[in-house]
């Protein structure tokens with residue numbers, strides 16, 4: 001079984017978020033800060049600058065003239081979009097690999113994460129959840145613990161799967177039984193280490209058990225439902241999808257109806273280009 005010490009070591013081996021990203025996220029969280037302060041931090045990193053300008057100049061934002069400075073781009077995109085962009089770029093680097101412990105080929109965890117992020121954002125709009133961008137980010141990082149536990153799950157894969165089959169319990173319960181931890185708990189610890197807001201830490205920790213949410217239970221429920229939709233549609237159907245229980249009681253709580261869920265399933269689009 002994985003001891004807490006081994007786990008901490010494993011979490012420490014995951015690269016931290018780049019310094020510029022961490023500092024920018026702090027500026028964004030601080031309600032007092034200005035666009036000028038954020039632009040100053042972002043401008044220190046060349047690749048972030050390039051990505052920001054590319055986003056700000058994309059047709060999506062409908063700007064008729066060329067945006068050429070980080071300050072302008074910061075104003076056009078806004079704090080929440082920039083936060084999603086920074087985290088998307090960082091998470092992409094981390095999860096766009098083979099996660100063999102969870103039977104996910106290279107790119108599959110990325111695809112699952114970004115699809116879940118988009119579905120969570122869409123559901124958030126449908127049920128008028130006020131922080132749609134927060135739902136996007138929570139969907140994006142909910143399975144980040146798999147990156148940490150990958151090797152441990154891989155080594156005990158047979159045992160975990162036979163526990164699922166024999167005891168008819170979901171993958172993540174078997175994961176906890178055999179390893180002592182599951183990817184939701186471990187992901188939450190990683191998010192804490194990255195200094196992400198507590199609502200996000202909570203959503204990661206309880207994405208498979210939304211009734212256990214201790215902070216923003218609606219955010220957690222949105223991620224839970226978005227995750228289930230992605231698994232039903234076959235996005236990222238690794239071993240995590242085995243006996244995945246959708247907690248239907250949370251639908252009411254978050255204000256989602258079966259019709260809205262069906263709508264969201266139809267609206268799942270093909271993956272956009274994320275060349276970041």
Ligand SMILES: [Fe+2]
Nearest residue numbers: 142143207240
């Ligand atoms: Fe998960």
Ligand SMILES: [Fe+2]
Nearest residue numbers: 112142143227
């Ligand atoms: Fe997931």
